[in-house]
Amino acid sequence: MLAQYLALKEQAPDSLLFYRMGDFFELFFDDARHAAAVLDIALTSRGEHAGAPVPMCGVPVHAAEQYLARLIRAGCRVAIAEQVESPAEAKARGGTKTLVRREIVRFVTAGTLTEDTLLDARRANVLAAVAPLRGRTGIACVDVSTGEMLLESHLAGDVAAALARIDPAEIIMPDDRRCETDSDLPAILRPAAHFSAREGKARLLDLHGVATLDGFGSFDTAALGAASGLIAYLEHVGCGRLPLLLPPRARGSDDLLMMDEATRSSLEIVEAAGGGRKGSLVACIDRCVTGAGARLLTHDLSAPLTDAANIRARLHAVRWFVDNPLWREDMRTMLRQAPDLARALARLVAGRGSPRDLGQLRDGLLLGGTLRERIAGRDDIPALVEGLLPDLAGHHDLVGALQSALIEHPPADRSQGGFIAEGYDTGLDELRITARQGRRAIATLEQSFRDSTNIAALKIRHNNVLGYFIEVPQRHAEALMQPASGFTHRQTMKGAVRFNAVALHEEAARIAEAGGRAEVAEAAHFEDLVARACRSAEAIAQTARALARLDVSAGQAERAAQGGWTQPALADEICLEIAGGRHPAVEAALEEGSGRFVANDCTLDNTDRVWLIGGPNMGGKSTFLRQNALIILLAQAGGFVPAQNARIGLVDRIFSRVGASDNLAKGRSTFMVEMVETAAILTQATARSFVILDEVGRGTSTYDGLALAWAVAENVHDAIGCRCLFATHYHELAKLAESCDALSLHHVRAREWKGELVLLHELSAGPADRSYGLAVARLAGLPQKVISRARVVLGRLEEGRARTGGLAAGLGELPLFAAAEQAEEDQCDTLREKLQSLNVDAITPKDALDILYDLTREARA
Numbered sequence: 001m002l003a004q005y006l007a008l009k010e011q012a013p014d015s016l017l018f019y020r021m022g023d024f025f026e027l028f029f030d031d032a033r034h035a036a037a038v039l040d041i042a043l044t045s046r047g048e049h050a051g052a053p054v055p056m057c058g059v060p061v062h063a064a065e066q067y068l069a070r071l072i073r074a075g076c077r078v079a080i081a082e083q084v085e086s087p088a089e090a091k092a093r094g095g096t097k098t099l100v101r102r103e104i105v106r107f108v109t110a111g112t113l114t115e116d117t118l119l120d121a122r123r124a125n126v127l128a129a130v131a132p133l134r135g136r137t138g139i140a141c142v143d144v145s146t147g148e149m150l151l152e153s154h155l156a157g158d159v160a161a162a163l164a165r166i167d168p169a170e171i172i173m174p175d176d177r178r179c180e181t182d183s184d185l186p187a188i189l190r191p192a193a194h195f196s197a198r199e200g201k202a203r204l205l206d207l208h209g210v211a212t213l214d215g216f217g218s219f220d221t222a223a224l225g226a227a228s229g230l231i232a233y234l235e236h237v238g239c240g241r242l243p244l245l246l247p248p249r250a251r252g253s254d255d256l257l258m259m260d261e262a263t264r265s266s267l268e269i270v271e272a273a274g275g276g277r278k279g280s281l282v283a284c285i286d287r288c289v290t291g292a293g294a295r296l297l298t299h300d301l302s303a304p305l306t307d308a309a310n311i312r313a314r315l316h317a318v319r320w321f322v323d324n325p326l327w328r329e330d331m332r333t334m335l336r337q338a339p340d341l342a343r344a345l346a347r348l349v350a351g352r353g354s355p356r357d358l359g360q361l362r363d364g365l366l367l368g369g370t371l372r373e374r375i376a377g378r379d380d381i382p383a384l385v386e387g388l389l390p391d392l393a394g395h396h397d398l399v400g401a402l403q404s405a406l407i408e409h410p411p412a413d414r415s416q417g418g419f420i421a422e423g424y425d426t427g428l429d430e431l432r433i434t435a436r437q438g439r440r441a442i443a444t445l446e447q448s449f450r451d452s453t454n455i456a457a458l459k460i461r462h463n464n465v466l467g468y469f470i471e472v473p474q475r476h477a478e479a480l481m482q483p484a485s486g487f488t489h490r491q492t493m494k495g496a497v498r499f500n501a502v503a504l505h506e507e508a509a510r511i512a513e514a515g516g517r518a519e520v521a522e523a524a525h526f527e528d529l530v531a532r533a534c535r536s537a538e539a540i541a542q543t544a545r546a547l548a549r550l551d552v553s554a555g556q557a558e559r560a561a562q563g564g565w566t567q568p569a570l571a572d573e574i575c576l577e578i579a580g581g582r583h584p585a586v587e588a589a590l591e592e593g594s595g596r597f598v599a600n601d602c603t604l605d606n607t608d609r610v611w612l613i614g615g616p617n618m619g620g621k622s623t624f625l626r627q628n629a630l631i632i633l634l635a636q637a638g639g640f641v642p643a644q645n646a647r648i649g650l651v652d653r654i655f656s657r658v659g660a661s662d663n664l665a666k667g668r669s670t671f672m673v674e675m676v677e678t679a680a681i682l683t684q685a686t687a688r689s690f691v692i693l694d695e696v697g698r699g700t701s702t703y704d705g706l707a708l709a710w711a712v713a714e715n716v717h718d719a720i721g722c723r724c725l726f727a728t729h730y731h732e733l734a735k736l737a738e739s740c741d742a743l744s745l746h747h748v749r750a751r752e753w754k755g756e757l758v759l760l761h762e763l764s765a766g767p768a769d770r771s772y773g774l775a776v777a778r779l780a781g782l783p784q785k786v787i788s789r790a791r792v793v794l795g796r797l798e799e800g801r802a803r804t805g806g807l808a809a810g811l812g813e814l815p816l817f818a819a820a821e822q823a824e825e826d827q828c829d830t831l832r833e834k835l836q837s838l839n840v841d842a843i844t845p846k847d848a849l850d851i852l853y854d855l856t857r858e859a860r861a
């Protein structure tokens with residue numbers, strides 16, 4: 001056995017091997033140690049290998065999914081080795097001692113799950129293959145739980161941001177060409193030969209039975225190479241069987257609002273800062289009534305659009321549901337009944353489906369048809385919804401077949417049978433009648449045995465090992481043991497003895513026969529229905545998508561109605577006009593504690609693009625910065641926004657930077673992270689971008705920090721020319737307003753009242769008057785002794801500042817950014833001129849040395 005185990009383990013060196021032994025999956029050696037620690041189960045041992053006991057642990061097959069879920073969550077991969085023949089077959093093959101043959105039938109990995117218990121219903125589960133090829137990097141992604149496949153191609157610099165948007169559960173890459181992903185997930189390396197564009201194209205053509213991929217979109221070499229690697233990997237983990245793969249769609253980054261990893265996490269789009277969905281933007285917006293709707297909403301918020309027409313189409317659909325609240329409620333009540341069509345379909349195609357999944361297809365498709373009829377009856381349908389109508393219906397034959405074939409609530413386990421409805425197959429009905437009659441006959445037999453033996457306590461029972469048997473209490477056994485009694489002894493239990501009888505044996509055989517044939521018939525119907533569903537896979541997936549889109553539009557409308565949100569107007573020019581804007585998550589949190597959120601305006605345009613925002617700690621600066629970024633994001637995702645009024649000039653990229661946040665996991669210090677991220681903005685932002693900078697520069701010494709903050713703000717203003725909100729505690733930056741004409745000063749208001757600090761969370765024009773740092777520290781409960789001491793130190797510092805002009809002394813005369821660069825260049829030019837005028841052959845070594853001293857002195861000046 002161990003030899004068989006070790007041979008299988010060799011095929012799965014990087015996975016935990018689940019080795020099937022009867023009703024258990026057993027793990028051995030290091031796998032057992034690792035799994036026992038993760039699962040907190042007992043580690044035992046079995047036999048010996050190389051003179052030492054073999055560590056072992058096991059999980060029962062019927063509960064394996066729960067254990068798998070925990071292992072996958074802990075970052076493990078699992079290989080499932082099943083028995084592929086019965087003990088009887090093994091015996092027939094090679095005698096009684098022959099080992100049952102086992103094979104790895106599947107690898108379970110984080111990115112290739114289909115089971116409901118292993119997946120989060122409201123979150124997609126994406127596997128991404130990344131392939132750098134000929135100067136570009138292809139990304140192929142698939143959500144194996146729904147079959148949705150997307151192909152993208154990027155310049156190397158954009159790959160990290162694209163992966164941050166995709167948020168994969170698993171990443172694969174060729175083993176000879178790794179690329180930076182910024183992801184915390186370690187990439188799984190696969191043979192480079194698997195990532196071939198030619199192979200990728202051939203596989204896709206073959207999979208979808210088409211002569212050209214043009215109908216799906218246009219894919220470059222890099223994207224096709226990634227697709228090839230993806231398909232090869234799926235084949236590997238499925239041990240030759242591919243999951244559902246819908247026709248690929250091309251996605252370019254041009255039509256999406258770009259956000260990098262740092263921006264996403266600082267805006268807490270999908271995950272809140274502390275980890276998890278609670279407190280994130282998605283959690284705050286999501287009012288979808290189906291898992292598929294929630295997944296699509298998460299996608300929308302992760303990948304907002306840049307194309308005004310598409311955004312408007314989504315907004316009009318939301319408006320329709322906002323304006324018709326009763327209709328919205330009606331639709332949402334119906335959608336609430338919708339099963340997860342896409343995931344049921346994917347399980348069926350992957351060969352892991354159940355009768356319940358077929359029942360879900362029936363119910364979901366039926367609901368699609370009903371919704372279509374209801375919507376088509378209206379005369380005010382927005383274009384986006386109109387476009388969904390053909391996808392909602394059109395499964396007449398399949399639905400008909402499923403309706404007549406299945407019982408109302410089919411079971412999740414097909415092995416027990418009983419899911420095919422009566423009347424669907426007369427042969428099956430007859431077999432069931434035979435079995436039923438047999439069971440009735442057994443009840444009659446029981447009575448006749450009682451009568452003939454005079455044992456009232458005699459019972460006919462059934463179990464999976466013995467089948468049917470007669471059982472009497474121990475004290476009556478003697479009579480039945482007699483050779484002429486007509487009963488044969490089978491088993492003696494504590495207090496009871498079990499027997500067989502010819503009549504019972506014959507009846508049991510009849511039942512077993514009919515039952516066995518019924519099982520075979522049901523299995524055949526199941527396979528037939530699954531095959532029919534698979535043939536319509538694409539159309540079913542379309543219906544699933546349409547249902548999800550309806551749910552998202554109605555859910556967005558529900559959210560807007562609950563929060564009194566407004567439909568944003570879109571503009572082409574560089575502007576942002578928000579009246580009464582709020583931060584959705586902070587507002588929701590305040591409402592929970594019966595607090596009130598103070599709405600604030602933000603008005604940016606080409607003549608006033610950069611706002612420097614000062615004011616006390618806890619005053620609401622960060623909240624204000626983020627709320628404006630979120631309002632843009634929500635609008636471009638096609639939803640209403642938390643404001644009284646909003647007009648938004650479309651944005652191509654959002655950048656959000658918060659000074660001083662450690663990423664020690666990546667080996668970067670606080671300040672290093674801050675600077676790396678700021679560098680990314682300065683090189684990638686365009687005039688169409690929206691940038692929020694929250695106390696950039698605070699991670700280093702005051703002088704360095706101020707100098708950097710100054711230079712960054714100047715660069716954003718002069719060189720990039722984008723819309724930017726910049727929160728800072730450096731009062732000295734206010735001087736920038738004198739030299740930057742599209743930069744203005746603002747502050748969050750606070751008052752000290754009877755010695756107490758009152759934060760108003762209200763934004764006002766003009767510079768901040770003071771910091772209130774000590775007042776905030778007092779609010780935070782710093783000991784009075786420390787506060788008093790700090791007050792003394794502050795007094796001294798302020799005296800010094802008054803005398804010398806403080807930190808910013810001299811900044812008044814600082815030339816502008818461009819002028820500073822010019823000065824550097826001018827100096828270079830005078831040096832160059834001097835060098836050019838030298839006649840090196842005509843000067844003495846001593847003169848040469850003097851000249852060199854002069855030049856270096858000048859260069860250093």
Ligand SMILES: Nc1ncnc2c1ncn2[C@@H]1O[C@H](COP(=O)(O)OP(=O)(O)OP(=O)(O)O)[C@@H](O)[C@H]1O
Nearest residue numbers: 596597598599616617618619620621622623624761
């Ligand atoms: N507009 C608002 N209305 C009501 N409460 C608000 C508002 N803005 C912020 N707050 C409250 O104030 C808290 C602090 O806000 P925020 O973090 O934005 O302050 P800050 O000025 O950035 O502080 P620091 O300078 O210390 O980073 C928030 O958690 C929230 O509870």
